[in-house]
Amino acid sequence: MADLRTPWVYLTTPIYYVNDVPHIGHAYTTIAADVLARTHRQGGAPVFFLTGTDEHGQKVWQSAERHGLSPQLYVDRILPRFRDLWSRLAISNDDFVRTTQPRHIKGVSEVLTRLREKGDLYEGSYEGWYCLPDERFWTDKDVENGLCPDCHRPVERISETNIFFRMSRYQDWLVSWYESHPEAIRPESRYNEIMGFLKKPLSDLCISRPKSRVPWGIPIPFAPDYVTYVWFDALLNYVTVPWSLGATPEEGLSRLWPAVHIIGKDILTTHAVYWPILLAALDLPPPRLIFAHGWWTVDGEKMSKSRGNVVDPGALVDLFGADPVRFFLLREGQFGQDVDFSREALINRINRDLANDLGNLLSRVTAMAFRYFPETGVARPEAGCSPALKEAAEALLPQVRLRTLSLEFHRALQSLWEFVAFLNRHVDARAPWVLARDPALREDLSAVLYDLLEGLRLTGLYLAPFMPETAGKIMEALEVPAGISLLSYETHGLPGLEALYRVRLAGALFPKRDAQGNPLSEEGEKPRKSSSPAPGESGTAAAAPAKDSAPAPAVLGEAPAPEEPPINYADFQKVQLKTGVVREAVPVPKSKKLLRLSVDIGEAEPRTVVAGISGSYSPEELVGKTVVVVANLTPATLMGVTSRGMLLAASTENGVSLLTVDRSAPPGSGIK
Ligand code: MSP
Numbered sequence: 001m002a003d004l005r006t007p008w009v010y011l012t013t014p015i016y017y018v019n020d021v022p023h024i025g026h027a028y029t030t031i032a033a034d035v036l037a038r039t040h041r042q043g044g045a046p047v048f049f050l051t052g053t054d055e056h057g058q059k060v061w062q063s064a065e066r067h068g069l070s071p072q073l074y075v076d077r078i079l080p081r082f083r084d085l086w087s088r089l090a091i092s093n094d095d096f097v098r099t100t101q102p103r104h105i106k107g108v109s110e111v112l113t114r115l116r117e118k119g120d121l122y123e124g125s126y127e128g129w130y131c132l133p134d135e136r137f138w139t140d141k142d143v144e145n146g147l148c149p150d151c152h153r154p155v156e157r158i159s160e161t162n163i164f165f166r167m168s169r170y171q172d173w174l175v176s177w178y179e180s181h182p183e184a185i186r187p188e189s190r191y192n193e194i195m196g197f198l199k200k201p202l203s204d205l206c207i208s209r210p211k212s213r214v215p216w217g218i219p220i221p222f223a224p225d226y227v228t229y230v231w232f233d234a235l236l237n238y239v240t241v242p243w244s245l246g247a248t249p250e251e252g253l254s255r256l257w258p259a260v261h262i263i264g265k266d267i268l269t270t271h272a273v274y275w276p277i278l279l280a281a282l283d284l285p286p287p288r289l290i291f292a293h294g295w296w297t298v299d300g301e302k303m304s305k306s307r308g309n310v311v312d313p314g315a316l317v318d319l320f321g322a323d324p325v326r327f328f329l330l331r332e333g334q335f336g337q338d339v340d341f342s343r344e345a346l347i348n349r350i351n352r353d354l355a356n357d358l359g360n361l362l363s364r365v366t367a368m369a370f371r372y373f374p375e376t377g378v379a380r381p382e383a384g385c386s387p388a389l390k391e392a393a394e395a396l397l398p399q400v401r402l403r404t405l406s407l408e409f410h411r412a413l414q415s416l417w418e419f420v421a422f423l424n425r426h427v428d429a430r431a432p433w434v435l436a437r438d439p440a441l442r443e444d445l446s447a448v449l450y451d452l453l454e455g456l457r458l459t460g461l462y463l464a465p466f467m468p469e470t471a472g473k474i475m476e477a478l479e480v481p482a483g484i485s486l487l488s489y490e491t492h493g494l495p496g497l498e499a500l501y502r503v504r505l506a507g508a509l510f511p512k513r514d515a516q517g518n519p520l521s522e523e524g525e526k527p528r529k530s531s532s533p534a535p536g537e538s539g540t541a542a543a544a545p546a547k548d549s550a551p552a553p554a555v556l557g558e559a560p561a562p563e564e565p566p567i568n569y570a571d572f573q574k575v576q577l578k579t580g581v582v583r584e585a586v587p588v589p590k591s592k593k594l595l596r597l598s599v600d601i602g603e604a605e606p607r608t609v610v611a612g613i614s615g616s617y618s619p620e621e622l623v624g625k626t627v628v629v630v631a632n633l634t635p636a637t638l639m640g641v642t643s644r645g646m647l648l649a650a651s652t653e654n655g656v657s658l659l660t661v662d663r664s665a666p667p668g669s670g671i672k
Contacts, residue, residue, distance in 0.1 A: 008048060009040045010256040010288075012238050014263050015052040015097060019063040022085050024296050024329065024341060025264060027313040031326050032293065032335065032409065033262045034091045038465035041092075042488050048256050050241055052097030053082055057135055057230030058209070061216035071216045075100060078482050085314055089322050090468050097237045099218075107240025108218045108233050110249070111282065115165065115223060115282040120281050123223075124164045126206060129155040135230055141415050163208040163223060165232070170277040171202045172608075177276070177286060185272050185620060186407065186529055187336035188293045190265065194272045207232040235275050237619065239284070255324055258288045262407075265292040291407050294338040303341075304408045311341055323467035324350050324510065330409035330466060347513045351654040352616060357420050358459070358470075359509035359624060361427070366450045366477050366503045372445060377502035381447045384496035389451040392422040393458055393495040400462045410465075416462055421621040423455040428626070434663055435530055453478060453501045461492055470509060477506035576632035577648070577671035578602070579661055585619035591639045595619060599645065602668015610636075610643035616655035628659040628671060 013033045016026050030051055035048040050220035055075040079098070086093065097104060111223050129138040131148035137158070142149050175198050178184060178191070185191040208226040209217060217227025238259055246252025263271050264632035268290070276286035295302075298309040315327045328346045331353070333339025369378050384390075396419040403412035426448070435445040464487070475487075479502055512520035580599035583606050588594035595614045598606040609629065630646040637643070649656040661669075 010259040013051040015054040103244035127159040130158040354510040585622040609645040
């Protein structure tokens with residue numbers, strides 16, 4: 001086989017059936033491929049990113065019949081649902097294939113002719129079971145109780161003559177190819193699954209359907225009574241499109257081949273077995289990589305029309321915007337594993353990661369730069385950015401890119417958010433508003449703000465593939481010229497690059513959301529006036545109560561409920577409050593909410609404090625934070641860990657917000 005490896009990155013998604021509306025499963029695959037495509041482009045690689053629609057087959061034909069339309073009119077009408085959604089989700093595909101396009105039909109006919117000439121096709125008769133929803137045949141040993149072994153719906157008995165592809169011929173070749181290329185299917189568990197599947201003998205693949213039964217498909221040039229089996233037709237899109245791009249098919253393909261295919265785990269066999277065999281029969285090398293991601297469940301259940309729980313990505317974009325949806329889908333779970341969708345989880349991510357961590361950082365930093373240096377802007381100090389910023393950027397940001405390139409999207413975003421947490425800590429630790437009070441510290445103030453602005457610029461650069469619109473807004477606020485997609489890691493990834501920042505005031509990037517997802521007004525963000533948080537809320541005073549999920553104690557500092565008598569100052573003095581610095585934070589095993597913290601309150605040893613805040617804070621962002629600790633509370637043992645203190649926090653609709661001090665104070669400072 002010719003070695004057609006090129007520097008091009010050719011990325012594909014599955015082509016989606018048009019007999020259904022797009023859901024978050026479709027959006028997931030497409031967004032992941034888009035992030036990968038954008039990351040490669042920012043790295044300077046030429047990319048060809050292809051997605052499209054699968055428009056033939058019995059199911060589409062039957063749906064068209066039900067709607068009283070011709071199949072072509074029907075698919076033409078459904079198509080915009082996909083196209084519009086991709087444009088609203090900022091998908092940057094380079095081409096869009098429809099299997100009803102003449103270029104694809106021409107390519108499929110070409111393949112059929114080549115395979116026939118090679119002797120890889122034959123006519124045979126078939127008697128067995130047929131699953132209509134999956135559009136595939138099964139043998140007696142596959143079918144139990146008249147049900148499809150794959151989708152568990154009833155199968156029909158069918159007997160007919162068809163055209164078969166000699167797939168079995170290539171089985172040994174495929175096994176030995178995978179043995180020497182274990183990296184070709186990811187994650188590893190999916191590679192093992194395919195190797196297990198290939199232990200059984202492969203049957204030949206039935207690649208035709210009689211027109212009398214399925215009239216909607218690509219005609220078979222040498223068998224007028226048949227159309228092409230929809231899966232055979234669909235898989236070929238990955239080749240027919242590049243074939244159509246060059247002066248000759250070979251020339252078009254040689255630029256791009258082989259492809260990286262991102263798919264869902266349910267269509268792994270077709271992609272990892274049928275597809276490389278088909279390619280081998282066409283004398284083409286196997287795909288560069290097949291990555292099968294997991295499935296989205298909804299509130300713990302399978303997503304299905306019959307359950308009525310199908311999540312519409314368009315409605316999510318309407319409510320939250322494209323970027324938060326893109327961020328959530330890739331941040332929430334590991335790309336190879338199943339993930340659960342809940343509106344609550346989405347809202348938590350928006351409020352915590354996006355509004356608190358990133359949005360607040362941008363508005364605070366730009367507001368300070370604008371206020372303290374309105375005339376001159378913030379110039380780069382002679383020595384450039386601080387070693388601390390440089391160190392954090394060099395340690396964390398390359399990981400964002402590397403992890404994205406290996407499709408570990410959630411870990412890539414974790415690294416980026418560690419960098420954002422570093423910037424937030426830098427704000428707290430260097431307290432620019434304190435420096436601003438002393439004219440002698442003006443240079444220090446400028447240097448601190450320069451670091452923060454550079455940090456934000458780098459955040460925007462690395463965020464761009466995931467959240468292109470947000471990255472654009474960050475760059476706009478920083479007045480960094482050039483469209484974000486034009487910025488490359490190589491030329492723009494250095495900390496200390498920009499000479500001068502004249503910022504614009506940035507509005508809130510992400511409004512906080514209430515439990516229904518509606519944007520909260522300032523008013524709505526105030527803590528509720530109830531003296532005890534709702535059950536399940538992690539609570540205001542953040543030391544966990546006796547049980548992981550029990551209500552937390554009342555809010556310190558809130559107006560007492562009318563029936564409670566007021567306390568006097570001596571009562572209040574009984575509570576010993578101290579500042580503490582979190583030195584370590586780890587989850588308490590088997591607990592959803594509890595974190596075990598090691599808090600330095602100025603004593604010989606740090607105290608262990610158990611806090612029910614993991615719904616609102618990640619362990620990494622706590623380390624280094626100054627908190628307020630109730631130091632004289634009787635110790636309590638929670639999930640096997642003894643807590644010797646309690647953290648104070650404000651309770652909001654969306655979790656807790658820890659109390660901290662306005663200026664730096666050493667650990668153990670008293671609070672009155
Ligand atoms: N038309 C075929 C693919 C042909 S590719 C040559 C097809 N189409 S599909 O519209 O049914 O689904 C396409 C993709 O959506 C698959 O990758 C599938 O895994 C994904 N998903 C469908 N439901 C899903 C979830 N609940 N979660 C995540 N992705 C899932 O199959």
